[in-house]
Amino acid sequence: MKVGLSADQELLVGTTRKYLQDSVPSDVLRGLRNRPEGYESEYWTTGAELGWAALLVAEEHGGGSVSGEGLRDLALVAYEFGRQASPGPLLGTNIVAGALSRADGVAFESELEQLVSGTAVGAWAYAEPVPHGGLGEVAASAVESDGQWVLSGDKVAVEHAAQATYLLVTARTGDGLTQLLVPTDTPGVTITAQRTIDVSRRYARVALRDVRLPATALVGVAGAAAADVELQLQAALVIQTAEMVGAMDRAFELTLGWLADRYSFGRPLASYQALKHRVADQKLWLETSHALADAAAVAVQNGDPQAGELVSVAKSYLAEYGPELLQDCVQLHGGIGVTYEHDLHLYLRRVVIGSALLGTAREHRLRITTLLEARKGARKVEA
């Protein structure tokens, strides 16, 4: 994915790729649709031993990354997940672990140890249902009362919530945002599996009804979590776009191979100019997606002030052209491309899911304009 990787990064990528290929080849993957969890717990703990859940956690809190740039390493892992349409709570666990490490790694030492080792799964409870389903809308409320927090609201599309031990819930306190770490067995928490289009990835609705939590559940500063939430969103989008690019890459390879192998009217499909030109457009979309996903990963990793714009640029582009690329791959495959036995749909699902969760193309375009206005306003103040 990246043009230049360090030897350590090559190792992380190589190990991850081999492990994914060996443990969940596409035949195994296809069978996971019948498993409510979508993955085997040993699969995930072994993955955690490769470092999958440690990358956003500071070394002093038990984490660490091979390059010292944990998010970029995580993007490499996510890219491999996309290439193989692999299962597992990669996004949620990392976002929750990263948030705990950044907020107070000492206070959350035990939770971090479980998450990093893969013995616990974290779920990031961020999105809400209609009519508050817009990107970044938060209607769930967190109220302090007698030294306790009382949490109420609904979250949807929570990745692997039903498999999680901990939920990181974003809620509203007055004008600001508050984040709370909620063990999934807390009274008042109801987790209901939702239906989705992926073979292995699971999503759930989380209902929170007067959930009472101790003061220690607070992650960061009460009523002032907006900046942290923005960082989580940026990191999550880096993971999501990297995974989408991986899936696009693989689908493109499959399609090129198919066009070369398949003959029609005595000629390989690959010799038809109308198809060649469409493949050229796909190549353009693919290279641009790579470029944007990489640029977003670098910007967020570096805390670039324009990182927020760049992740939305990347997401809005990929959410538009990723599904189009995959659908055109389907079209070029013909009927075989929509059968369950073929691999193509595994990547199609992954890219389509990425296009719609954590903000649609349209929502990110609107966000870009708002961010640009804020930046221009900021500049005017500086000048």
Next chain:
Amino acid sequence: MKVGLSADQELLVGTTRKYLQDSVPSDVLRGLRNRPEGYESEYWTTGAELGWAALLVAEEHGGGSVSGEGLRDLALVAYEFGRQASPGPLLGTNIVAGALSRADGVAFESELEQLVSGTAVGAWAYAEPVPHGGLGEVAASAVESDGQWVLSGDKVAVEHAAQATYLLVTARTGDGLTQLLVPTDTPGVTITAQRTIDVSRRYARVALRDVRLPATALVGVAGAAAADVELQLQAALVIQTAEMVGAMDRAFELTLGWLADRYSFGRPLASYQALKHRVADQKLWLETSHALADAAAVAVQNGDPQAGELVSVAKSYLAEYGPELLQDCVQLHGGIGVTYEHDLHLYLRRVVIGSALLGTAREHRLRITTLLEARKGARKVEA
């Protein structure tokens, strides 16, 4: 354009086509860019003798059409205008004449005689500038005072206003709309030419500053003109879409011919599959545009209750695919397609103008949804 025409209609079409070809071939047309009026007045009066300005006027008021379906005949004429990118105040004059005939052809007998004979030009002052530039927004005001009307406001994109004798102005009176016929030499009326992209068609801004008009200037019922204005809009869209289809048709023909004549790498361009498939898409857009423009003309002619939806369906489709078809014709022509000496840009301009005036694709899509809601609401009441 239409699949089946009567002999009289064929005659109207044939006469109009021949007259346009003879009087304004493309070389003459190109020279019109330097004429402030955009056309010769004799050209227009001769055209009026062919019946161009009589089609929406009742026979008892000096008008008439060959088929008894004046708007459908007018659409045929407009189609020919599109095919030749012809000059002249076709849309404005017909809409104004039609409105006067419908409102009170006796009271407006003199004006109608001038318009039908081509000795006067009518301009339809409907659109307004930003911030009231949305389709159908009216901020100009008409107030009754001492038996007179006082008119104030601004209109833009008024076709051939600077060449017109009469303006039909839509204004607001309280909650409703009022229409007034305004001679262009009335004190308080200032007409300023606007710049546009057409070679021969002219648009102007009309400033109305306390324009005082006699009671007889009223067209229709004060404060209750909304239904009339809707009918005018529907008719104007029929004219506009018919003209766009004509221009699309001609550009498509030019492009097919070019591809057959031009050789590259020892083969005609027409033999390249990537280009063939794009031409096939163009054919799809073209046939669909024909189908929709025709259906809209029939529906408006017949007063079909869903005519409002249908004109907006036609306009939204043509405003999207018309310019795309033309731009793809340009691309297939290469550099020659954007030179002034080539004819292609004449059609490009006409289609692009049509796409943006009288509501953009987006505005008509929004209008469709609002009309559907109104219709479903109406149904619920019926049920």
Next chain:
Amino acid sequence: MSEIESVEDFRARARAWLAENVPRIGPDHRGRSFVRPDDEELAEVAEERRIQRLLFDGGFAGICFPKEYGGQGLAREYAEAFDQELAGYSFPERLQVPNMTPCATVILEFGTEEQKRTHLPKILRGEELWMQFLSEPGSGSDVAGAKLSATRDGDDWLLNGSKIWTTGAWWSDWGLCLARTNWDVPKHRGLTVFMVPIHQAGIEISRIEMLDGSNEFCQEYLTDVRVPDSDRIGGIDDGWTVGTRWLLHERSFSSSPYALHPTGSNAYGSAQGDPAGNLLTLLESAGRVDDPAAREDIGRAYALQIATSELDRRLHALILSGKGSDQLAAVGRLMHGVAGAQLATIAFELAGQSAIAGDVDDDVLGDLGMRYLLRQAGSIGGGTTEIARNVISERVLGMPRELALDRNVPYREVRTAPSGGSSGARR
């Protein structure tokens, strides 16, 4: 009825008869795209055969088929009137395409008198249900590249090979089969068409699972299937004469007078009800009645549906009047593919995250993700949109034909895979 009944009289008679005899579509009616268990599928097929029989007995089956073969012998206007009256009623969806057209229309056009008298009345009574044995695993859009072979054996033929993408072969009766009878002539000159009973010892049916879990499509493996020469349609080695018309009927199914298309149904004849109503329901379910972008999408979707039906109407008029060639049907086929994909995309985008992670009981939005995944199906099945674009550019617009390396070469010498060997057509 020696006098010809007017269209309006016919319409009135149809309206009354439908109201009295045919059940209306219930509010919980699910389109054919909905995945259902096999027993439900079979029950629905049986119900559709029953309604077909009702239509036959009522004098409304095969409106444009000749009377001598069980039809009504009426002009297209009567079929259109019936379609309008049929809106809102249950009707035999599965018995329309490819059963009525192209299968029955091909028999009507090329069958012998005996073949027509034998099969068409049964089809119109719902007793015989026909499917196409057309595509093959190795040939994709190049249907004339068929490798299923038929070799002469006395008065019979022996068929060997495989067909694929047969809709519902497991609940159908007969296959219209394109086979290769001569490998020593160029591709198009060695084909022959046969009528084959599907359920027999030599035919193994394998169902294909699609990505949404449905398995309506089948692949058939034929081993020494014996077909009498009397079940041949058209001349020996002259199957492409039949085939070109067959494909034309397939491309123009959406405006064919031989199949029912209740007004308001989609291209495949599936009942949709009023498009405006469905779209507004979608807008409300997504909670986006006040969102201008969503409102624009609804307007765009409605426009696309109207555009599709107006285009169909125009193409049909052009073809009927002789102002356009039959091949214009490819323009309609392209539109149905393109517009179908666009409509699925609009619905998916309107639903947003609800299409991806939807509550189990959300029937309006929750299914849109899967429908989006399958959005290209309408641009693949029944001849791809790529083939339609070839037909439009070459046969409608007269642009030069694509280079075909299989012309004027004995078919056995044509390369059909990179290795030069078979690409798995037979096993």
Next chain:
Amino acid sequence: MSEIESVEDFRARARAWLAENVPRIGPDHRGRSFVRPDDEELAEVAEERRIQRLLFDGGFAGICFPKEYGGQGLAREYAEAFDQELAGYSFPERLQVPNMTPCATVILEFGTEEQKRTHLPKILRGEELWMQFLSEPGSGSDVAGAKLSATRDGDDWLLNGSKIWTTGAWWSDWGLCLARTNWDVPKHRGLTVFMVPIHQAGIEISRIEMLDGSNEFCQEYLTDVRVPDSDRIGGIDDGWTVGTRWLLHERSFSSSPYALHPTGSNAYGSAQGDPAGNLLTLLESAGRVDDPAAREDIGRAYALQIATSELDRRLHALILSGKGSDQLAAVGRLMHGVAGAQLATIAFELAGQSAIAGDVDDDVLGDLGMRYLLRQAGSIGGGTTEIARNVISERVLGMPRELALDRNVPYREVRTAPSGGSSGARR
């Protein structure tokens, strides 16, 4: 300066020098697309030559050109740093493409030592301004189909024929000319490249009027133009070896280190300022700050611009690192064409009716209609996007080449028009 200056030291020196010597772009600066009278055009060319000379005297001209030919002999990083510092300053826009690249880069790559020492310093001083004599009226994208002929006459060559789409030939000095020297060999094997002074008796320059009234492009008619053999670039009949590199330089102009691209400028090096600022100005001018559809368009336009620059950066890194072929430049060329058309469309749609009927003094919105009419220009000039798609599929992805009927055939026998005759290349 025996020690190598660091990029950051170079940057600091450039920054200080620019501030002291070069005028900043004024608020009323108009891009090259704006139509201006000839005298203004000539004055601007003269001013650009003056600034080029300033750069040369200041030690900043030709940063990546070798020192022995008047350049600075520095690596690409220095050129990038200079581009960043150059943002906001006037710079010699017209002297970049095709003058610095591909013309000067082709001379640098294929010229003799004497040719390089003669011309490159003059180019870098702004004394020689080069244009491409490449396209011909009859050949379109097929530049190797050149018919302008060069015939040997003693030590000289005589050139006859016509070239077209030469930018500003009327205010330029030299043409790099692709000519046919052999009609008896296949197309690519009979070409030779020459250097030709533009203003001489045998060359008649005709200016082409574009639809917006601009006439920067020219067509040249060459009649017995005498060129000494010493002004030949590369071998006789070996012009396509030069030509392939020439076209590659042309396709990759947007990331070439031999031309200036001030940061924030568009693909053609035209100063745009901050894209975010321009977009927000557009949003306000259109009066649509609160319109969600317009806000979405602004976000889309910004994303496209960032996508284009990030893609350029990635392609450049892939090519430099050897992980991708040089031919990847075609991906960038395709993006610039596609994105340019999309951006023009977005701006046009934002302006709505103001782009069609605009007040005469509305400079923000009033020009957008004309820009939209010309939106395909960026997908045509400098090699069409169709050619880019061919290159991507065939040379980047290794898909089979298009059938070319002009391969392995003497060029005089190649059909270039329906009649079999010339398609008007000469007159």
